[in-house]
Amino acid sequence: MAKKRKAGDGLIRQRADGRWEGRYVVGYDDHGYPKTKAVFGKSKRECAEKLAALGVRGILNFTNVELSGNVFFENVHFADSLLTLSYRISKTSAEAEEEGAKP
Numbered sequence: 001m002a003k004k005r006k007a008g009d010g011l012i013r014q015r016a017d018g019r020w021e022g023r024y025v026v027g028y029d030d031h032g033y034p035k036t037k038a039v040f041g042k043s044k045r046e047c048a049e050k051l052a053a054l055g056v057r058g059i060l061n062f063t064n065v066e067l068s069g070n071v072f073f074e075n076v077h078f079a080d081s082l083l084t085l086s087y088r089i090s091k092t093s094a095e096a097e098e099e100g101a102k103p
Contacts, residue, residue, distance in 0.1 A: 010051050011060040012044060022047040024056045048073075 010024030022039045029035055039054070041047040048071070051059060058072040 010056040010058070012047050012051070014044070020044050020047040022051045022056075022059075024051055024054065 010022055012020060012022045015021050020041045020043060022041070023036050025034045026037055027035045037054075039047060039050040041050060048059060052071045056071060058074070060074050060076060
């Protein structure tokens, strides 16, 4: 089973329509599925402020806009992670080819 996030954890993402969505876990139902609530805003900062006002203690930030404040933020940079991953894969493939093995 996947690791459960604590009640009070949240995340922020940008929707396809351009609005920002903040989701947070309020608890779990009898089957172990998370109960979530959502807030919306015109800006990322507005969403973060709404989440903080609701008592969210930690937010996963999946966009390229850095946030800070009195809430714990984990800024996740997918572009940097993908670049690092592709470099490691290409380096491993090149090393394997030098040794005569196929990747």
